[in-house]
Amino acid sequence: MIFKSSRIISLTFFAALILIPSLIVVLGSFKTDSEVYNKPLSLPENWNLDNYQRLINESELEISFRNSVVVTLLSVVFTLLFASLASFAIARMITISGKVLATLFALGLAIPAQINLVPIYYIFRDLGLTNSFFGLVIINVTTTLPISIFILTAFFREISRDMYEASEVDGASPLRIYRSIALPLSRPAMGATAIFLFVINWNDLLWPLLLIQESDKKTLPLAMLAYRGEYFVSFSMLFTAVMVASLPMVIMYLMMQRSFIAGLTAGAVKG
Amino acid sequence: MGAPALILFLAFYLYPALQNLQFATRRWDGITEPENVGFRNFTNLLTNDDLFYKTLGNNLEFTFLVVIFQTALALIFAVFLVKNSKVNIALRTLYFFPTILSSVSVGMIWLFLYDPNFGAINLFFTKVGLPSFALNWLGSESSALYAIAFSQVWFHTGQMMVVYIAGLQQIPKELYEAAEVDGATRWKQFTSITWPMAMPTTLVVMAYTTIQSFRAFDLIMVMTNSTAGPNNSTSIFSTLVYFTLFNELRLGYAAAQTIFMVATMVLITWLQRRAFGGRYEK
Numbered sequence: 001m002i003f004k005s006s007r008i009i010s011l012t013f014f015a016a017l018i019l020i021p022s023l024i025v026v027l028g029s030f031k032t033d034s035e036v037y038n039k040p041l042s043l044p045e046n047w048n049l050d051n052y053q054r055l056i057n058e059s060e061l062e063i064s065f066r067n068s069v070v071v072t073l074l075s076v077v078f079t080l081l082f083a084s085l086a087s088f089a090i091a092r093m094i095t096i097s098g099k100v101l102a103t104l105f106a107l108g109l110a111i112p113a114q115i116n117l118v119p120i121y122y123i124f125r126d127l128g129l130t131n132s133f134f135g136l137v138i139i140n141v142t143t144t145l146p147i148s149i150f151i152l153t154a155f156f157r158e159i160s161r162d163m164y165e166a167s168e169v170d171g172a173s174p175l176r177i178y179r180s181i182a183l184p185l186s187r188p189a190m191g192a193t194a195i196f197l198f199v200i201n202w203n204d205l206l207w208p209l210l211l212i213q214e215s216d217k218k219t220l221p222l223a224m225l226a227y228r229g230e231y232f233v234s235f236s237m238l239f240t241a242v243m244v245a246s247l248p249m250v251i252m253y254l255m256m257q258r259s260f261i262a263g264l265t266a267g268a269v270k271g
Numbered sequence: 272m273g274a275p276a277l278i279l280f281l282a283f284y285l286y287p288a289l290q291n292l293q294f295a296t297r298r299w300d301g302i303t304e305p306e307n308v309g310f311r312n313f314t315n316l317l318t319n320d321d322l323f324y325k326t327l328g329n330n331l332e333f334t335f336l337v338v339i340f341q342t343a344l345a346l347i348f349a350v351f352l353v354k355n356s357k358v359n360i361a362l363r364t365l366y367f368f369p370t371i372l373s374s375v376s377v378g379m380i381w382l383f384l385y386d387p388n389f390g391a392i393n394l395f396f397t398k399v400g401l402p403s404f405a406l407n408w409l410g411s412e413s414s415a416l417y418a419i420a421f422s423q424v425w426f427h428t429g430q431m432m433v434v435y436i437a438g439l440q441q442i443p444k445e446l447y448e449a450a451e452v453d454g455a456t457r458w459k460q461f462t463s464i465t466w467p468m469a470m471p472t473t474l475v476v477m478a479y480t481t482i483q484s485f486r487a488f489d490l491i492m493v494m495t496n497s498t499a500g501p502n503n504s505t506s507i508f509s510t511l512v513y514f515t516l517f518n519e520l521r522l523g524y525a526a527a528q529t530i531f532m533v534a535t536m537v538l539i540t541w542l543q544r545r546a547f548g549g550r551y552e553k
Contacts, residue, residue, distance in 0.1 A: 011351055018369060024383070024391060086277065089272040104281075111284075111533070112482060112536060116291065118516060118522055118525050119291045122294075123290075138279065142283040202373065203374060210513075221489075228379065235386070238379050257364050260371065264367075264371070
């Protein structure tokens, strides 16, 4: 009895704690500021897209949205490519090189990337990689490699040995085995890793803040941080920006809840 | 085949990590000639820097609170939602939802909720007749850090709950059935089956939450700012490093701070393993 009622009360409370702020943001993006402040939970007096119109006209969020798409896609694609190649090498070639790779990337899991804040800033400045998408993609790929390799290696190891050996007898090169056996079989793992990487890269603030200053190179989270400064008093505009920045993720989440949850927890359970 | 990954990793992960050790022994603004100062950055941090100690204290308090509350809530909700019924799956999806948002978005949402003049929290307290609870949440030294810790727990509890559910579903059902036959209460079942059996998951959740709490950088940047709240009350290591690097242009000093940051992180995770791990490891 105590269990049942405390279960219902706490579950309802936490559900409300997530639903209410979400509703305030969604409704608020269609409201005026005074409506947001006085009746945050009521429906807008008249539904209109004025805030969205204003956001597009007055801010550079559109550019940063595009920047974020480019940087995120490139980062995810190259991380997946490099990580899957390395994982295949680690899982298949149990030679010295495979072991060295495994140890090195395990070291990467142990050292948090934040220790590199200062040297990365300095190295990238000297290489001319600040204010550049290329630089941002490099750092995104590098910092997410260890965890991606960790997830993918586990999957490549699970593929049965017979599959590999049969193709080796046929004289297939390692690259061919990677392409025609390992990759197709590991599609679920690649999908989960892709989602994990997508969310991390899309939402990242730390590296863009360190490396990007020019306003036309800013990614979405960085532009939003600047926008906060400009519109500090207008929460309806901030909510509209939150909507625009979150919508792609929310749509993908609603369409593929299972893969999202699997991907984002695979990243967490790195031990 | 591992060459591209290896090159990137060596050039932009391992090499900088080693270089950071060298930076930490310099006095340098990043432009003029660096000056070698040996261990003076470290001794300065330890003996002559109040902000450093304040930051250390804040960071420890923040991490402690977030780890305790987030782990406890995640476990409680996981126990409540472990069965795969329709309602439970819907609730899991809802609880997990904040995890997919960017920390900038989460920061902005809570910036509004906490706002002293316009925010929904104070509006609520005023409406229900408790205006004395309407505080300047982010603007006052005594509450700012706790307010951000609360947002952090809101942000990631769902994610850790899912990790717990995966762990709880591994526990053999026979154990609970046998306990029920013996007439064990739910609480007894929890303390003698669920808690010890879920201990490996608990260690993973606590370690991950610890690392996550050190990354609350983004939330703090949005909800307070890089000078970290009223009287530095929300300064944690990552905001301190950023401030030293960009506002003070002291690269060497910032490098020394990152070393303390990582050492603290490793130490906390190690202590958690010592405190909880030993008793249950085979």
